[in-house]
Amino acid sequence: MENEVDLFYRQMPKVELHAHLNGSVSFSTIEKLTARKPHLNIEHNMTAICSGQRRTLDECFQVFKVIHQLVDTEEDILMVAKDVIRQFADDGVKYLELRSTPREEKNTGMTRRSYVQTVIEAISQCGNEGLDIEVRFLVSVDRRHGFEVAMETVKLAEDFMLSTDGLVVGLDLSGDPTVGHGGDLLPALQKAKNCGLKLSLHMSEVPSQVDESELLLNIPPDRIGHGTFLHPEVGGAQSLVDKVTMNNIPLELCLTSNVKGQTVSSYSNHHFLYWYNKGHPVVICTDDRGVFCTELSREYQLVASTFGLSQEDMWSLSHKAIDYTFASASLKEQLHRRWLELRPSLFQTVPN
Numbered sequence: 001m002e003n004e005v006d007l008f009y010r011q012m013p014k015v016e017l018h019a020h021l022n023g024s025v026s027f028s029t030i031e032k033l034t035a036r037k038p039h040l041n042i043e044h045n046m047t048a049i050c051s052g053q054r055r056t057l058d059e060c061f062q063v064f065k066v067i068h069q070l071v072d073t074e075e076d077i078l079m080v081a082k083d084v085i086r087q088f089a090d091d092g093v094k095y096l097e098l099r100s101t102p103r104e105e106k107n108t109g110m111t112r113r114s115y116v117q118t119v120i121e122a123i124s125q126c127g128n129e130g131l132d133i134e135v136r137f138l139v140s141v142d143r144r145h146g147f148e149v150a151m152e153t154v155k156l157a158e159d160f161m162l163s164t165d166g167l168v169v170g171l172d173l174s175g176d177p178t179v180g181h182g183g184d185l186l187p188a189l190q191k192a193k194n195c196g197l198k199l200s201l202h203m204s205e206v207p208s209q210v211d212e213s214e215l216l217l218n219i220p221p222d223r224i225g226h227g228t229f230l231h232p233e234v235g236g237a238q239s240l241v242d243k244v245t246m247n248n249i250p251l252e253l254c255l256t257s258n259v260k261g262q263t264v265s266s267y268s269n270h271h272f273l274y275w276y277n278k279g280h281p282v283v284i285c286t287d288d289r290g291v292f293c294t295e296l297s298r299e300y301q302l303v304a305s306t307f308g309l310s311q312e313d314m315w316s317l318s319h320k321a322i323d324y325t326f327a328s329a330s331l332k333e334q335l336h337r338r339w340l341e342l343r344p345s346l347f348q349t350v351p352n
């Protein structure tokens with residue numbers, strides 16, 4: 001891991017709303033996986049982008065291909081998902097929305113359905129272990145896989161939403177933003193929304209997606225991933241900003257991911273400031289904590305140090321994020337109470 005994170009940010013209760021399962025695999029879990037599959041000859045620098053390194057977007061997406069080779073059975077998924085949940089809990093995350101793309105692996109017999117079933121099993125095993133974290137699942141649609149797979153994935157998400165008593169809460173649209181057009185997937189996304197799934201869509205992660213973002217915002221989604229190039233100052237459009245603000249759609253912001261993937265030139269140039277200054281809902285997230293060698297506590301600390309925000313400001317960001325979750329009203333209320341209970345000891349033991 002890179003330099004130390006203050007105890008304050010580690011202990012501060014947090015919600016994580018943008019975490020891709022296979023991007024969140026830690027070094028220690030990768031070691032367990034490479035020991036299971038030594039013949040693949042995979043080294044750590046092929047699965048993570050650590051201190052000071054930056055890669056092109058394309059190189060970053062290659063990393064996921066390597067991780068997918070390591071994680072290709074139900075047994076792997078179960079271990080990875082349980083490890084990832086435990087590690088978020090260790091970092092003070094009290095509510096986690098994990099997302100992942102159901103993957104079919106012909107060689108091992110894993111199907112998209114058994115994939116989702118296994119993630120659900122991992123969540124319920126962590127619940128039985130009494131971990132201090134509530135976990136919900138968003139099923140991811142990979143934009144590279146086209147309309148047919150998207151429709152199939154929506155059906156799967158709907159089935160599991162109904163059969164898991166609400167553990168599956170929504171649908172994510174992700175994948176390499178330079179491939180495919182989100183507009184082609186609109187009917188699938190609309191179908192998901194109509195059946196009660198919440199939508200979190202990666203949007204304007206790279207420049208020149210104005211047309212696509214206009215279409216996606218018409219649905220409208222319940223949350224936006226990144227939204228790096230929405231505003232006119234960076235080549236987006238005022239009409240996009242207007243739609244986002246009118247519908248009050250929270251943005252999931254992942255600083256380290258954007259800087260290491262080079263869609264944002266530096267931390268201080270991150271679009272966090274644009275939306276924060278507007279008073280628009282934003283939530284700090286990790287995206288891929290394993291691949292980008294970060295943690296949610298580190299991301300909070302980074303935002304505070306980059307933009308000169310106080311511990312009170314950061315607390316307030318973390319507290320407000322509860323309202324942007326896809327949790328039920330009663331769980332949101334429970335989380336609010338929890339935050340208020342934890343607050344005095346946090347500000348007492350860890351002075352400013």
Ligand SMILES: CC(C)=CCNc1ncnc2c1ncn2[C@@H]1O[C@H](COP(=O)(O)O)[C@@H](O)[C@H]1O
Pocket residue numbers: 020021022023057058060061064099100101102140142174175176177202205257258260261262287288
């Ligand atoms: C390259 C880069 C800067 C990544 C960060 N931005 C991202 N943008 C779009 N999709 C993503 C990103 N990070 C992870 N994903 C999606 O999450 C997958 C990995 O997690 P999973 O297999 O769905 O469990 C990737 O294959 C990709 O489809």
Ligand SMILES: [Zn+2]
Pocket residue numbers: 018020174202225287
């Ligand atoms: Zn993402």
